[in-house]
Amino acid sequence: MSSERRTTDADRGLRVLGIEGTAWAASAAVYDTDASDSDAVFIETDAYQPESGGIHPREAAEHMSDAIPEVVETALAAADGEIDAVAFSRGPGLGPCLRTVGTAARALAQTLDVPLVGVNHMVAHLEIGRQQSGFDSPVCLNASGANAHVLGYRNGRYRVLGETMDTGVGNAIDKFTRHVGWSHPGGPKVEEAARDGEYTELPYVVKGMDFSFSGIMSAAKDAYDGRRNGGDGATVEDVCFSLQENVFAMLTEVAERALSLTGSDELVLGGGVGQNARLREMLREMCDQRGAEFYAPDPRFLRDNAGMIAVLGAEMVRAGDTIAVEESAVDPNFRPDQVDVSWRGDDESVAVWRDDGSEVKGAEATVEIGDQRVTKRRLPKSYRHPDLDARLRRDRTVLEARLTSEARRHGVPTPVVYDVDPREGVLVFERVGEADLREELTPERVRDVARHLAAIHAAGFVHGDPTTRNVRVGRRSAPPQGGADSERRSSEQGERTYLIDFGLGYNTDDAEDYAMDLHVFDQSLAGTADDAAALRREFEDAYAEVGDSAVLERLREVEGRGRYQ
Template sequence: MRVLGIEGTAWCASAALYDAEADSVLIESDPYEPDSGGIHPREAAEHMSEAIPEVVDSVLTAAEERHGPDAVDAVAFSRGPGLGPCLRIVGTAARSLAGTLGVPLVGVNHMVAHLEIGRHRSGFDNPICLNASGANAHLLGYHDGRYRVLGETMDAGVGNAIDKFTRHVGWSHPGGPKVESAAAEFATGAGEVGSEGEGTGGEEGSAAETDLLDLPYVVKGMDFSFSGISSAANDAADSGVPVEEICFSLQEHVFAMLTEVSERALSLTGADELVLGGGVAQNDRLREMLATMCEARGADFHAPEPRFLRDNAGMIAVLGAKMAAAGDTVPISESAVDPSFRPDQVPVTWRDGESVARGRGGAESRSAARDAEADRRGAEATVTVEGTDGDRRVVKRRVPKSYRHPELDRTIRRDRTVAEARLTSEARRAGVSTPLVYDVDLAEATLTLQHVGERDLAAALDEGTAEAVGRHLARLHGAEMVHGDPTTRNVRVSKRGERTERDGRSSPPPETYLIDFGLGYHTGHVEDHAMDLHVFEGSVRATATEPGPLLAAFESGYEAVGDEAVLDRLRDVADRGRYR
């Protein structure tokens, strides 16, 4: 099968021919480059109207020269998400070609194509995907016939966040490569990199002696926020901080956030494969951080070659071929574009396989078969259980992350260790079931805690335990605290009590405990409380086969104890994800 792909969601007019039998891709692209500032939708659409016919003609000519007049078996196009005026031009061109050639039409989700090209080129079976592009940033994983959003930006896409700063200092679009170059220049001057400009990451030495600007670092579960860091970078420039220094610190913070949430997704799901997609993925420092993190976890990592990272029609053609082979085509009359087309709206018809959350919230046999050591290694810390029954203790050490700048890493590990010790104890006094804190070693970022529960909530999730978590969070919020990361990995569950033969009464429900308060803080704001609920519900949707009843029970438990205004705000928070 040979598929003609057409891409034009925002700035790059691109056409490609994918030959599935030879697994070869021919790509022709013509990017829009504004004279100043960012992408202007009208100008981008004008560029598409001129460039799309040219790149399509170039690819069709090459295809017919090589394969004859019947060179194309299907036409695939970017149906969304993207800029409406650009998408409509691409959609019109694709419909016209499909009708003229008499071949099927395939509507492709642009963000799923970023994921699938990484899966295709890597040969991975069931990876987590980090999409890092201009208007988007999210983590995807396959579950129950769709790609689920495990985490995402709650405001700006990563490329747009960087471009906001570069526009402020007068640099033209795209700003990402300019920031990368300036950051490398600063790092070279500080003695952190060699002559080739490749960062040493978390190695000690001169890197540890280089001051890092204090910029916002906002991670909430597997969600994250970039708006504050863009504004802080702009303020630093206005204060006279050298732009190269700002670029260095901006990269170190933004990419460390993306790497951390990627590791959290691997930890939550138990996955051991990660692929990277999107235009920002061309940045060497981001790829280095992710590769370092995956190596430390024993996970496999793949970033496709640059021509498949930036917006391109090759990925559209490759996914289009998979969809066409599965019979997933669209009638021309039903092929309207969708500027808000989210990846989790796409039925995945072209692949089978188990959930990426293997061993999580599913069959206990699979959970029990998982590597015991892997279950004791979270995204942040290693956990060792000591002692005997009746006096079992957990020693939790936040290990250094070599992908992070040493100064940032020390600050994060220290601050989160302090927060966890303090909030775990305060939550317990507020009536929330948490472990006792026995000892705190700040120098080693280590806590010794009471051992609670027999398994993670992920392996014991039902309506009863979900309702109990809702009650715990309501009590926590009533004491003006948030957990910050209440996923199914951060709730422990005891075994159910045994039914006694003497009285025949039902066994008591299992006890549930909130653990790992490292991302928590004190706040009475409804918005922050709602974000806690959003994080928990996101982890359930990502791993449960039938999340609806579980979420209803969770919200019922919260409503019974907590403030109804938080549940009302939860709807607003959920709607803030990209393209909702």
């Protein structure tokens, strides 16, 4: 990367032209760092509107070719002075659209004789909220058309803590609305129809901090078709209402899980789906309930826009993070965790360890810690629909009690279950360990986790959420029953590594599900460990020693299934 840039007047800041065109929005903006907040960013956007169905890449690229010159001309006319740099969305996105924008940006930078800045579109969505909120290092939830990520900054990059394993949240909703016969974009139409709907049960899929939308979309189509064909299906209003309740509750839950894992008490929302009032309401309620702060940018900065490109471009110019024209090829698969975040300090981190004392507030429950026993209460989540909330609290309480005991029978160190009340969502456990693994990470403890997961997979079930927060480490007590392979001692004399919190677990014989367990643990290492890559190798090597090699092979497939791999 090049750090050369034209010298600006000493008595003023930067004025950056931003150009956005990853999919549907042909947009240009000028950001003036010296202007007041209300006047700092001028945005001009011409959105592509397909006549039918979703976005057609060729048509979208043709729209970019026609619209980009016009929006750029309008933005430049609004600029109060000379432009100091040109920033453009380098990816991810549709290749034909990105190439059109990249060509325009290079030509402008050369014509104006100013530096060129290649911006990651997803990071721009996150950074605009972080900068406007004033938060230090928040968890960031991106909910957009082609993506859904939960990220946190650590060790110079945004780390993916969780993401969709199939389709983006906006695209998933659009698939349903196309099935109904509604035009693009579908999100606002679902939001409108949901106002007259009632709740009907649909699938709810959260795997650690990852999630999947394909099952719920298929079920939504089936429910709609059943009613349309004279059967027992639901009205389109009921389906839209339930889609919002389940999909947005899934996003809110994984955001809360990320807050719990990292110890952060700040959450920022980004992405076009964030314009939905119900999603923002859920996230705000969740944060209020756990004592965290929440920020959502103004809607013009949530949807795809060049303003966020210009704002991040200015930060990158200040950091000397510009790019030579010959190195500025676009990247349709440009992931946010590939970006070297040059404009933030290496000492900043989303992971903040706090002394929770005798009461711990996790993602799902409040845990009261006594001398010998731990009482876990799954309290109602006000952001979730009452029917959905009651179902999840009851089912997860039952599963946690059963699978915790089953793991113990197979030789995996877990707490003894003393009491369970499914109706109230209360469990009483033996107190185990002295700290969470996230605070006491060592290679041998990570290897222990791999052996424990291999043992429960061999027994035919998954943990569901094996993060570094759901593993306890501490002194040994009496050994559990059986399972010699999983009882190999840690290098620290007299210690044991315990698995806890099996509430997302379930019985399965599918290698895909076992691989998801490994994937969830890998992601939690990325968000909490300084040496995540080395620990990940230790983890996978240990699993290979005692587990099924087919699971590790499937893990490679799962990793490639995340968005923009």
